[in-house]
Amino acid sequence: MGLIVQKFGGTSVGSPEKIMNAANRAAEESQKGNSVVVVVSAMGKTTDHLVSLAAEITQKPSKREMDMLLSTGEQVTISLLTMALQAKGYDAVSYTGWQAGISTEHVHGNARISGIDTEKIEKRLSEGKIVVVAGFQGFADGSEITTLGRGGSDTTAVALAAALKADKCDIYTDVTGVYTTDPRFVKGARKLEGISYDEMLELANLGAGVLHPRAVEFAKNYGVPLEVRSSTEAERGTLIEEETDMEQNLIVRGIAFEDQVSKVTVCGLQNGLMALSTIFKTLASHGINVDIIIQSTADAQIASLSFSVKTGEVEETVHVLETYKVELGFERIEFENGLAKVSIVGSGMVSNPGVAAEMFHVLAKEQIEVKMVSTSEIKVSTVVGHADMVKAVEALHDAFELSEQPAGVLGAN
Amino acid sequence: MGLIVQKFGGTSVGSPEKIMNAANRAAEESQKGNSVVVVVSAMGKTTDHLVSLAAEITQKPSKREMDMLLSTGEQVTISLLTMALQAKGYDAVSYTGWQAGISTEHVHGNARISGIDTEKIEKRLSEGKIVVVAGFQGFADGSEITTLGRGGSDTTAVALAAALKADKCDIYTDVTGVYTTDPRFVKGARKLEGISYDEMLELANLGAGVLHPRAVEFAKNYGVPLEVRSSTEAERGTLIEEETDMEQNLIVRGIAFEDQVSKVTVCGLQNGLMALSTIFKTLASHGINVDIIIQSTADAQIASLSFSVKTGEVEETVHVLETYKVELGFERIEFENGLAKVSIVGSGMVSNPGVAAEMFHVLAKEQIEVKMVSTSEIKVSTVVGHADMVKAVEALHDAFELSEQPAGVLGAN
CATH class of the missing domain: 3.40.1160.10 (Acetylglutamate kinase-like)
Known part of the structure; x- marks a missing residue:
């Protein structure tokens, strides 16, 4: 009751x-x-x-x-x-x-x-x-x-x-719950029995699409236990709650991915550090959402800046930046479409510093070029070519053994 | 303003x-x-x-x-x-x-x-x-x-x-306003410049369909001047307000009509006067709307009762009455489909007692059989065969000279 x-x-x-x-x-x-x-x-x-x-x-x-x-x-x-x-x-x-x-x-x-x-x-x-x-x-x-x-x-x-x-x-x-990755693309994708709010938050933000990040954050703040489950199938779904021991031995909990990603590079920035805030303020004021940001400094004064945006927003991004070219102070803009983002998520990463390295190793073995990288405490995101997306997800899913039922909870259902 | x-x-x-x-x-x-x-x-x-x-x-x-x-x-x-x-x-x-x-x-x-x-x-x-x-x-x-x-x-x-x-x-x-009768059926139908609340009420109740009777009643009670007009044509519509002199010389203001009318007759009623209230209470409790009611008494004890209902409700009417046959106390039920109601409306009737007689005369001249009659202070309704409906309306429209612009307001637009 x-x-x-x-x-x-x-x-x-x-x-x-x-x-x-x-x-x-x-x-x-x-x-x-x-x-x-x-x-x-x-x-x-x-x-x-x-x-x-x-x-x-x-x-x-x-x-x-x-x-x-x-x-x-x-x-x-x-x-x-x-x-x-x-x-x-x-x-x-x-x-x-x-x-x-x-x-x-x-x-x-x-x-x-x-x-x-x-x-x-x-x-x-x-x-x-x-x-x-x-x-x-x-x-x-x-x-x-x-x-x-x-x-x-x-x-x-x-x-x-x-x-x-x-x-x-x-x-x-x-869908019947939260999966290790999208089962429509990866055959071995497995439904998770449990996942923490933080992991779900990263997965939700990364486009897993099952549950909105705002709701997960709210649930985390108020300690509301969530279950994602099927409206048509009777089986149990995935429980989302505060960190439990469940499946704790898994360093990587799931793999999220999305396509329609583009990389924009602003070359020859003259205003150094100031440019960073000015450029992103300008883009934000035009409603353009920037995801991964990478700055590489060639020397103290002339730098270039790369960031990823949704492919649908590339045209406006370039247009906005060209409009403010003088104020922003740069030489030229380059962009690359046809990219995708692949991310591994798991709260076990915090205490396992080798996870990012393992990810790059797996991708290198598959001869997949990594174009951008971004990390947080519980996730590593990479930008790769769209053609490599599913191959990357499958290889990572295998390498981190996500298809296998964790020993500790076998038969828990 | x-x-x-x-x-x-x-x-x-x-x-x-x-x-x-x-x-x-x-x-x-x-x-x-x-x-x-x-x-x-x-x-x-x-x-x-x-x-x-x-x-x-x-x-x-x-x-x-x-x-x-x-x-x-x-x-x-x-x-x-x-x-x-x-x-x-x-x-x-x-x-x-x-x-x-x-x-x-x-x-x-x-x-x-x-x-x-x-x-x-x-x-x-x-x-x-x-x-x-x-x-x-x-x-x-x-x-x-x-x-x-x-x-x-x-x-x-x-x-x-x-x-x-x-x-x-x-x-x-x-539509562009309130007409003397339905212009889709009668060529000479003319848009009225003005009409009183009471007349509009009778026309609205009689199926003219332009304006709901409840709204007209409300407008009458609070003295709200209404105008019915076209949402696409620029021309002036019909003004509905308290009795004015406008078109006062017209005894009959408009002719309403509807088909799908049926006449039901309950023959051999044994309970005399009580039957009347019992029958209509029973029908009302089954959501059946009765319109015109006529009672003819053959002798004090055995009477028959006729009333009109929408043709779509005849079947249920008969079913309901048969169900309570013993309680209601009657011999048999007869019904006639394929009828129509034709009504003339005008507040001038109150002071012109000959109007109903004129209506019957017009219908008789056209050899239209009147099957039921009902009157109020400002309307006379008749039930005729459906085949005679439009002919009756046209004849009445002509006889009461509704196609002609009333002299008093010519050029008022």
Whole structure:
């Protein structure tokens, strides 16, 4: 007996049939005697449809009106899911973000949750109701509808779990858990039983795509145990919680990768150290996200600077930099498309300094050229040619023995 | 300079292009120096789509969740219309029913407005903003979303106009005004310049379909001048207000008609007067709407009773009555499909007792059999064969000289 928060993403509620399926999941937990709060996203392609409607009206919709528009998506899902639960004989009630008491800062399009008044939800739970809450949305200043931006429904679920002191937050999705790497590309990819918040954070940030980094960070800060699991398969998923002994013997926990990466090099920088901050401030003010940054100094005055961006943003990056060429003070810009980023992640790295070296060794053996490198305490990222991406992931997956079930937890399922 | 409330129905905001057009209408009034509040319905087929989604989940959705679902429809429209106004350079803001302060009784699916807190809207108007409000919806008990049922957006517009003491409420629709009869059927149908609330009420109730009776009643009670006009044509529409001299010389103002009418006769009633109330209570409790009722008494004990219903409800009517045959005490039921109702409306009838007789004379001359008759102070309704419907309307339209411009207001435009 406990309190469970369940979250179903867009693909898990993409049709009336899938909504019925999500209702079954909630009903199962209720049957076990648990109190259940369900958080849902908009149905499948709904958000895309609404965005394209707005695009037919104007290319620059105001963020407030976009929030007004997009927040209807989850409202449709909560009502349908609640109807499904009621049709199955369960007492259930739906709440939008504002009805559920989810306050946010007064920012449109990307608001952060500032507090949750849980009184109403707790009252409904104590009456034995399943409470269905719209993810992704909240309210500010008493009555303004706001949205939380990308990964917003994950964040709603975790924040509600934290505020309600839930025993667990289950993230239902279209995969069965968090894998050592993407199983669509690497045959030996294995589902992890457990992973720490920090590792999940690196994997989430690195494009594993199962769970939004904001939600993981929130869960870490409030100690909410998460489980990523399939909305259609019955099997256990992957538990995300504070560092445990589970699979501790694994130095590398997973391998993330993404393509559509480009490398931009600014050559002949004249302003030395100042250039660094000026260039990235300029790019940031134009909304361009820079990932890996490498500075190589030829002599004290003339240096060059490389960084990676998404390939889709190369053109604007070059345009912005050329516009400010005089102020920034450089000779020329070079760029290389068709690259990919491959990263190994694992909290065991902190105490194993040889991991990066082992990674480079594996890549060298496969004759894969490493074009950029970036490291943190629990990850090493490399930029390689797109053609080498899957080969690199497979070789690393083998070398770090990720396909094998760790001895310590064999049979734990 | 004044305050105008504009209302755009589903077909007038059925596409992004039509929403842009509605924005132009609001902008025009704003340009003239008027304060403008715009009330909108859900886009075209949106409500149907939402209803069919719910039907895929359950055949008996709860009314609360249907309100939650359907109220998203207008929310989409208010955001898109506001974006359109902003794109044209106008300062505008959208409000859902609850944000606009529209309180209703706590009934789902068919709530009545209990009050409007206009403070927020008035503040926005004083800041020079065009305020765009979701029709059809309100809130009860502080945070429960309710809807107003059929014709709800018309009612929202009129109620807002009353609460804001607006100078006028313009109902934009896909016709250019209120006609003497349906111009799709009768060539000589003429647009009326003015009509009284009561006359409009009878026409609205009789299926003219331009404006919901509830809204007309509300407008009458609060003295809100209404104009029904085209959302695409620039011409003046039809003004609806308290009895004026305008066109007063016309005894009959318009002719309404509808088909799909059936006549049901309950023969051999044994319980005399009691049967009347028992039968109609029974039918009402099964949601069957009875229109014209005629009782003919053969002797004090054995009577027969006829009434008209929509043809689509005949089957259930007969089924319900047969189920309670013993309690109701009758011999047999007869019914006749393929009928139509034709009504003449005009407040001048009150002081012209010969109008009904003139109507029967016209129909008799055309050899049209009148199967049922019902009268009120300002209308006479007849039930005729469907094949005679248009012929009856044309003959009456001619006989009461509705095609001709009344002398008193010629050139008033």
